[in-house]
Amino acid sequence: MPKKVIPYKDSELGKKEQVKQMFDTISKDYDGLNRVISFGIDLKWRRRVVNLLKKKSPQTILDIATGTGDLAIAMTKTGAKKIIGLDISPGMLEVGKHKIADKNLQDTIQMVVGDSENLSFDDNTFDAVTVAFGVRNFENLEKGLREIYRVLKPEGSLVILETSVPTKTPFKQGYRLYTKYILTGIGKTFSKDRSAYDYLSESASVFPHGQEFNNILAKIGFIGIENMPQTFGVASIYVATK
Numbered sequence: 001m002p003k004k005v006i007p008y009k010d011s012e013l014g015k016k017e018q019v020k021q022m023f024d025t026i027s028k029d030y031d032g033l034n035r036v037i038s039f040g041i042d043l044k045w046r047r048r049v050v051n052l053l054k055k056k057s058p059q060t061i062l063d064i065a066t067g068t069g070d071l072a073i074a075m076t077k078t079g080a081k082k083i084i085g086l087d088i089s090p091g092m093l094e095v096g097k098h099k100i101a102d103k104n105l106q107d108t109i110q111m112v113v114g115d116s117e118n119l120s121f122d123d124n125t126f127d128a129v130t131v132a133f134g135v136r137n138f139e140n141l142e143k144g145l146r147e148i149y150r151v152l153k154p155e156g157s158l159v160i161l162e163t164s165v166p167t168k169t170p171f172k173q174g175y176r177l178y179t180k181y182i183l184t185g186i187g188k189t190f191s192k193d194r195s196a197y198d199y200l201s202e203s204a205s206v207f208p209h210g211q212e213f214n215n216i217l218a219k220i221g222f223i224g225i226e227n228m229p230q231t232f233g234v235a236s237i238y239v240a241t242k
Helices: 015-038 041-054 070-078 090-102 141-151 171-190 194-206 211-220
Strands: 060-064 082-087 109-113 126-132 152-163 223-230 235-241
Touching: 015 041, 015 090, 041 070, 041 126, 041 152, 041 223, 041 235, 060 070, 060 141, 070 082, 070 090, 070 109, 070 126, 082 090, 090 109, 126 141, 141 152, 141 211, 211 223, 211 235
Parallel strands: 060 082, 060 126, 082 109, 126 152
Antiparallel strands: 152 235, 223 235
């Protein structure tokens, strides 16, 4: 059974609506804080995702939980003709649209509001689907992954970049200290929404990772599953095929 993900706040709202509100609130701070919190290493991880997909030469890519579009923009280096960035947060997408316009990529990247667990696309639509730091925010993880499977073309590629928890000493202990004190401290100092970075830390710590997440992908029907720990295991890249 997947571990329970900590809710963002005590609220009668479902997790999906809470996550939407959280990212709308922190959207203008998100890119800068992301660089600070990860020491900029997240850019290297995204480049690795791009390099993995570039070998497949996808023509159509769906980037789920695209946020402000960092990965969607990076994905233009794969040579894809059409990239759709989908997110539940209009605030995050608005920031992303400005970035895309500044880079004159409007003809390649389309940003759309959407629910990752109820995708509006036909079966077998995309050559590749990517998700960076988004699957842990799914309200129903398996439902979201089934939707990804559905919209992928046969032999299409799924690449997920997500936080994970180091398993080896001393990285495991260092990670716990960093997420509990430093990450939330930075977020509370520089963000308008102090609860948001508590959620991001807590959700990362309880999300299934490594072999546990591989098993969930296999249950959905994916094959050729690999997971590649990054930077002592603080993040992982998962690759799978429909």
